[in-house]
Amino acid sequence: MTRAPLSLKIAALAGLAFLHIPLLFILLYCFTTEEKSYAFPPPGFTLKWFGVVWGRADIWAAVGLSLKVASIATLLALVLGTLAAGALARARFFGREPISLLFVLPIALPGIVTGIALRQAFGLMEIPFSVWTIVLGHATFCIVVVYNNAVARLRRLSPSLIEASMDLGADAFQTFRLVVLPNIGTALLAGGMLAFALSFDEVIVTTFTAGQQSTLPIWMLSELIRPRQRPVTNVVAVLVILVTFLPILAAYYLTRHGEAVAGSGK
Amino acid sequence: MHAHAAPLVLPAVRFAGVVRHFGAVRAVDGVDLAIAPGEFFAMLGPSGSGKTTCLRLIAGFEQPDDGHIEIFGETVEGLPPYRRAVNTVFQDYALFPHLSVGENVAYGLRVRGIGRADRDRMAREALAMVKLSGMETRRPAQLSGGQRQRVALARALVVRPKVLLLDEPLGALDLKLREEMQSELKGLQRALGLTFVFVTHDQSEALSMADRVAVFNEGRIVQVGPPEEVYERPATRFVARFVGSANVLEAREALALGAPARPSSLRPEKIVLLAPGAPVPEGAALVEARVTDVSYQGPVRRVSAVTGEGLALTAAVPATASGVMAGATVRLAVPAGAVRPMGGEQ
Numbered sequence: 001m002t003r004a005p006l007s008l009k010i011a012a013l014a015g016l017a018f019l020h021i022p023l024l025f026i027l028l029y030c031f032t033t034e035e036k037s038y039a040f041p042p043p044g045f046t047l048k049w050f051g052v053v054w055g056r057a058d059i060w061a062a063v064g065l066s067l068k069v070a071s072i073a074t075l076l077a078l079v080l081g082t083l084a085a086g087a088l089a090r091a092r093f094f095g096r097e098p099i100s101l102l103f104v105l106p107i108a109l110p111g112i113v114t115g116i117a118l119r120q121a122f123g124l125m126e127i128p129f130s131v132w133t134i135v136l137g138h139a140t141f142c143i144v145v146v147y148n149n150a151v152a153r154l155r156r157l158s159p160s161l162i163e164a165s166m167d168l169g170a171d172a173f174q175t176f177r178l179v180v181l182p183n184i185g186t187a188l189l190a191g192g193m194l195a196f197a198l199s200f201d202e203v204i205v206t207t208f209t210a211g212q213q214s215t216l217p218i219w220m221l222s223e224l225i226r227p228r229q230r231p232v233t234n235v236v237a238v239l240v241i242l243v244t245f246l247p248i249l250a251a252y253y254l255t256r257h258g259e260a261v262a263g264s265g266k
Numbered sequence: 267m268h269a270h271a272a273p274l275v276l277p278a279v280r281f282a283g284v285v286r287h288f289g290a291v292r293a294v295d296g297v298d299l300a301i302a303p304g305e306f307f308a309m310l311g312p313s314g315s316g317k318t319t320c321l322r323l324i325a326g327f328e329q330p331d332d333g334h335i336e337i338f339g340e341t342v343e344g345l346p347p348y349r350r351a352v353n354t355v356f357q358d359y360a361l362f363p364h365l366s367v368g369e370n371v372a373y374g375l376r377v378r379g380i381g382r383a384d385r386d387r388m389a390r391e392a393l394a395m396v397k398l399s400g401m402e403t404r405r406p407a408q409l410s411g412g413q414r415q416r417v418a419l420a421r422a423l424v425v426r427p428k429v430l431l432l433d434e435p436l437g438a439l440d441l442k443l444r445e446e447m448q449s450e451l452k453g454l455q456r457a458l459g460l461t462f463v464f465v466t467h468d469q470s471e472a473l474s475m476a477d478r479v480a481v482f483n484e485g486r487i488v489q490v491g492p493p494e495e496v497y498e499r500p501a502t503r504f505v506a507r508f509v510g511s512a513n514v515l516e517a518r519e520a521l522a523l524g525a526p527a528r529p530s531s532l533r534p535e536k537i538v539l540l541a542p543g544a545p546v547p548e549g550a551a552l553v554e555a556r557v558t559d560v561s562y563q564g565p566v567r568r569v570s571a572v573t574g575e576g577l578a579l580t581a582a583v584p585a586t587a588s589g590v591m592a593g594a595t596v597r598l599a600v601p602a603g604a605v606r607p608m609g610g611e612q
Contacts, residue, residue, distance in 0.1 A: 158358065158360060160356045160357075160358055160360035161360050161362060161363075163325075163327055163347070163354075163356070163360065164354070164356055164360035164361075164362070165362075165373070165377075166326075166327075166346065166347040166348050167325060167326075167327075167347045167348070167352075167353055167354045167422075168348075168353065168373050168374035168377065168421065168422075168425060169348045169374050169377050169378055169425060170348055170373075170377040171346075171348050171377075174377050178373070178376075178377070179362060182364040183363070183364055
């Protein structure tokens with residue numbers, strides 16, 4: 001093993017610093033006493049913004065809505081994405097390639113196009129904007145994430161495993177539950193978490209598909225325009241970091257274990 | 267197509283005019299077949315000959331496009347694999363990677379709703395039968411190829427199939443393990459009295475294990491019979507060449523060797539290499555030929571030679587024979603009766 005040259009080490013450290021120092025500033029300005037601008041260094045430190053956040057109903061409504069939308073969109077994506085992957089992973093039929101392309105398109109398409117398209121479609125069909133229009137908007141790209149993860153894992157799954165299960169007397173449902181699901185479980189977990197994270201901080205599609213509701217990202221955006229109580233946004237941002245970091249850590253440990261078991265025979 | 271007398275026993279597996287095509291390819295092209303209960307039946311052929319598709323038709327992974335399939339008298343067309351009393355040992359073993367060895371073996375019992383205590387006991391017994399006691403808690407990834415094969419065997423046998431299907435069961439094993447498994451499979455089949463149907467492209471495997479061999483070529487069965495018959499009396503050129511690489515003789519070539527003027531086969535090991543000056547055996551035809559190639563194969567040398575009339579022959583002679591080298595002229599004796607006439611033109 002060769003040692004990395006000093007210049008490379010410095011470049012790596014600089015890269016990491018560039019990624020993480022802004023996060024530290026978010027943390028720092030949670031405690032500042034100056035509420036109108038982010039002056040450096042902060043003139044004083046206080047914990048009062050945590051109390052302010054605790055008392056503001058609009059924040060909790062936004063957090064609640066974001067969690068609700070992300071949960072429903074992820075659930076929808078898990079069911080539909082897995083079904084689509086199951087159909088397209090192995091079967092050969094006319095139009096298979098165009099269909100899989102159409103599945104992946106929403107994530108390649110700029111969110112602004114998806115947003116406008118959905119807004120116009122909802123308008124034409126006279127569907128009023130609600131939580132459900134936001135969920136549908138998010139599901140378009142959440143499905144892709146789950147589908148991509150599931151289809152990759154399904155293609156690695158030996159087709160004879162499914163045949164062996166049927167051969168031993170299991171019907172399609174038992175085979176799915178006892179053989180397919182355990183073997184693609186970690187892929188679904190990874191896909192589901194990514195879908196949840198994408199939905200949780202989505203701004204563009206949400207802007208076009210939401211009515212009066214504001215999800216957490218939309219709330220933050222509107223808060224930045226207001227000149228007062230700026231550190232409140234920082235406190236919320238830190239809470240979001242904490243809340244998203246824990247499941248990612250958990251998923252990392254879960255899938256690491258799963259890979260070791262499922263992959264060691266390969 | 268009805269036999270004159272009703273068969274004394276119901277065949278374990280019966281095919282009548284079975285056809286299966288994939289697009290324009292007729293993988294199975296009109297196969298008739300009757301496998302007797304308790305028989306060790308081999309389906310032998312090169313890849314793409316339709317043997318594996320036939321096995322999959324019995325298992326239910328494929329459905330016939332035409333014809334009729336019965337398992338112990340029961341029509342099985344349209345029945346999914348999980349409704350058939352047959353089980354398969356897969357070529358790649360297809361062990362479930364997320365389950366332990368014990369759970370793999372118990373899988374068929376589990377989906378049948380048998381309680382944990384009973385299925386654990388039955389799985390233990392099945393693993394003991396294939397000499398893998400105490401391996402229950404291991405993962406398939408921790409086993410050797412031979413052990414995985416045994417787990418696959420135990421998993422298929424524990425649900426008590428009426429017919430056991432084996433897809434190239436020894437293909438992935440090394441030579442020594444293969445010989446060991448051959449006798450073990452044979453012993454297991456005899457002890458259980460089960461019908462075993464296995465697919466192989468290895469003629470020696472088919473000849474050594476099977477009670478009867480069906481030779482497949484281009485989606486059809488070209489010959490069925492006991493190993494001795496298939497080997498000694500190949501019905502067609504294809505069988506003669508594929509099973510034990512026999513010499514195939516045209517009618518006039520057979521005539522020149524003192525046999526009836528019909529297309530015939532001649533096994534390389536039937537040809538005798540005569541020492542210089544040795545007398546020609548009674549009734550044998552003598553051929554003088556120039557050696558074109560010699561390959562050493564352990565106990566024998568395979569000698570390719572051409573006679574003055576242009577007849578190319580391959581002979582298997584004892585490896586100890588001297589004076590056999592490319593370019594040398596040898597005297598070969600073809601004993602009476604070694605040239606076997608063939609029927610088909612294929």
